[in-house]
Amino acid sequence: MQNGAMFDWNDLKAFLAVARGGSTLAAARTLKINQTTVARRIEALETALGLKLFERGQAGSRLTEAGEDLLAEAERMEVSAKAFANRAGAHQRGLAGTLRVTSTEILANLAITPALVGFRELYPDVKVDLILSDLPLDLAAGEADVAIRAGQALTVSDLVARKLADFEFALYCSRDYAARRGLPATLEDLRQHDLIGGEGGRMALPGTRWMFEQVPGAVPAHSSNSMTNLNLAVKAGLGVAPIGCLLADLDPDLIQVWPPIPDLGASAWVVTRAEMKDTLRVxxxxxxxxxxxxxxxxxxxxxxxxxxxxxxxxxxxxPKTG
Structure with missing residues (x-):
């Protein structure tokens, strides 16, 4: 082979078609071009490579030793070329590239990550990057492409949203805590219990705020700036806190201290910027x-x-306290 020899990809396709069909005529039918063009392409490829690839005879075209050796490489190049074309097509359709999705760790672990297997099967060229934070990222500033957010209401903005689900919240503690400290008979009895709060933006959560409004002046026995960790603190027996019923009711170690809090339900939304809502991967x-x-x-x-x-x-x- 000559150093730096180049060849046309169409010549390589002709080589594969002749090798598979056994003749230039069969290759012409497969490629939907005339037989003369196939023969010319094979000749051009042999010239570029400086190798004879086929022995021609009355029965058709048979691969030479060099042709046999190069066939597997040509097939690998064909696979790569098809993958290249498919990915380019995906980009043209907007169904390729990276999609940055932000959410809380709880929602990501519960719903988003398990769903990504099915999403990847449908859209293998879209790579989803998860950005986990209990505090919302600024979509308008481009910190993420899509957000899955939970709360009582969405902030008024130019963002586009679709509701995913509604959730109830109630006060919970662990079985271990209930065995040691009992359960409050009334909301006033919460004063006799360890209450778990949040730090930073988490203290403003409606459920947490409601709980401490029932016992003015109460000081949190434990605090965390992570919702995931706050839930684990309840499970560990550190005290009482509001938790989403959908998850807490599934946990055999958690006891509902008080029924779902009226008017303090939350919802989850999927949110994106208006200019991105029609981007196909979004x-x-x-x-x-x-x-x-x-x-x-x-x-x-x-x-x-x-x-x-x-x-x-x-x-x-x-036992009931109070």
């Missing part, structure tokens, strides 16, 4: 995650109801 992600949340919610509610029924009988065994 639209594909939103159209995928909305029904996924709906299905997951129904599944978790059914599982939670069954677990809650099992836990209900055991609650009466814990």
């Amino acid at each position: 639209r594909a992600f939103i159209d995928f995650i909305v029904p996924h949340f709906a299905t997951l919610r129904r599944t978790l509610e059914a599982q939670g109801a069954a677990m809650k029924a099992q836990k209900a009988a055991a609650v009466v065994a814990f």
Whole structure:
């Protein structure tokens, strides 16, 4: 082979078609070009490589030893070329590239990460980067492309949102805590209990704020600036705190101290910038995650109801304070 020899990709396609079909005529039919063009392409490739690739005869074209050796390499190049073309097409359709999605760790662990397997199967050229934070990133400033946010209401803005689900919150403690400290008979009895609060922006959560409004002047026995860690603190037995019922009811170690708090439910939304809502990879992600949340919610509610029924009988065994 001559150093630096170059060849046309169409010549390589002709080489593969002749090798597979056994003749220039069969290759011409496969490639939908005339036989003379196939023969010319094979000749051009042999000239560029400085090698004879086929032995021609009455029965057709048979690979030479060099042709046999190069066939596997040509097939690998064909696979790479097809992958290149497919990925370029995906970019043209807007279904390739990176999608930066921000959410809380709880929502990511519960719903988003498990959904990414199915999303990747549908859109293999879209890479989802998760940015986890309990505090919202600034989508308008481009800190992320899509956000999945939870709260009582969305801030008025130019962002575009679709609701994913509604959630109830209630006060919970662990079985260990209830065995040691009992359960409050009234909300005023919360004064006799260890209350778990948040630091930074977390103290402003409606459920946490409501709990401390019931016992003015109470000081948190434990605080955390992470919602995930706050939930774990309740499970560890450090005290009482408001937790989303959908998750807490699934946990056999958690006891509902007080029924769901009226008017303090929260919702989850998927949010993006107005100029990005029609970007195909953004639209594909939103159209995928909305029904996924709906299905997951129904599944978790059914599982939670069954677990809650099992836990209900055991609650009466814990002493009531007050």
